[in-house]
Amino acid sequence: MKVQIIALKGQIRDALEAQLAIRGHYVAAPGNEISATPPANGWQISEDVDIVVNALTLECLQHRPDEAYLDSMVSLARACEGAHVPMIQLSTGQVFDGGSSRRFKETDMVVPASQIGAMLSRMEELLRGSCSHHIILRIGPLFSSADGNLLTELMTQFRQGDPISLSSLDNSCPMHTKDLARVISAMIDQLSCGCESWGTYHYCSSDPASSHQFAETALAVVSQYAESGPRPLMLEPSDERNTDWSRPILSSEKILNTFGIKQLPWRAFVVPTIKKIFDNNAASLSEETS
Template sequence: MKDMLVFGQTGQVARELAHHAGMRCLSRTEADLAEPAACAAAIRAHAPRAVINAAAYTAVDKAESEEALAHRINAEAPGAMARACADLDIPFIQLSTDYVFDGAGTAPRAPAEPTGPLNAYGRTKLAGERAVLAAGGPHAVLRTSWVVSAYGSNFVKTMLRLGKSRDRITVVADQIGGPTPARDIAAACIKIAETLIAEPANSGIYHFAGSPDTSWAGFARETFAQAGIACEVVDIPTSDYPTPAARPLNSRLDCSLLEPVFGLSRPDWRQGLRDILHDLGEI
């Protein structure tokens, strides 16, 4: 595992890769994704057995006014990385998102289904996927959703802060998806990379999200229940919580391809949540 190279150092998945797998994670000063050529040069300099890109422009609302920067980081940089990996004939793992879909319907989306992002972030991530596929080397685009961990800013930590200071909060209940612990994503990335080193023909787009699917409101209730916080969660529709970037209502992902190819099943996010709360000293 230590002969794999990770882009990103402060993000949730990168921190799990560094902390639990001891992987080499490049900081922004070592490889700035706003400089795609520098990222490709870093890969050639390190000559790893595989590369995992766990870095991205993830400020969804801010991307509406910074789409050019988001595109450079989320599309141009992964494309440059993937081409460098293709030249070296090593696997490249690109993390992507459910936001490449339009959120219509209620059925889980399979990897091959048509995309249709609703916002700038989703458009730039989709462009990154296409750049990785176009590079032609061994690769996996791993779409995931609702990432949480004990690190950084995320939904669980926001709910803990609000739940401790209020008796009642309103939370969106008509967006449905699978919360996904970053620790499980990190482990999946390693397994996928190891498999592709031996079997590059398994390259492609895959989905990986926690189970069971729930709403943000349901996620909040489970967080409070496990942490022993007495805060009422009141369901509201997305229309009552407007944001600069539109969010998909249906973030369900069909993850069935992972089992036969990589031996990976959907993680139970409720167990992952317990681990996160334990790490945070909440339980």
């Protein structure tokens, strides 16, 4: 099955390309960089493409909420509709207000409590009206060894050596990009076998955690690889709410019942990810000194 990935160069695209190659799916390579805006002649879907995975709109909206990104997504969705190619669109649980500790289901009413949540809700609505064969996959916050995500930013704080105070109140279900790629690949496997379970699905890791708990787990692993500094790093819990971390917790029952995809714990990915970060840093340092 040939998959066209629409995404910025970085953690989501890298993880998807690697996983789909393992599963024997051919990835349509659009080049080293993908622009946040459609090409001058609009999005073009190759005749041999079987499915499109779009992470670009989500990535761009998370950096800067802008209606132009929604227009671009509609253009892509209509191109898929015209080519009779299904589309997988990434979204997040931010379409819910998160005012409850329960896990939100796909059938729950969308009530965004932020600008990004409202934009994502609008994106989903526009997709439903533009491409009949689609899957909207709502996910949690992502981490990986790539730059600019919640784990690598946390490790930057560790290296600075200053005391860190993080909230112990608000929970989220962080997930590794490899886990996301596993989920999307499994869905594509079954779609390629004739499954036509279109619609909206949720997936997040199995164990909610506060930002303090996530940092505590990461620090325990970092201490095994990093040399001790002149003073131990102080990581303290805080009673202040962390609105950047807090995300509505999603129920993953529907994706389990429909595609047989089980949740994995985010903690299982922390050790290999931090090891890879240290290995990459050591390799870069070796290149600089050689």
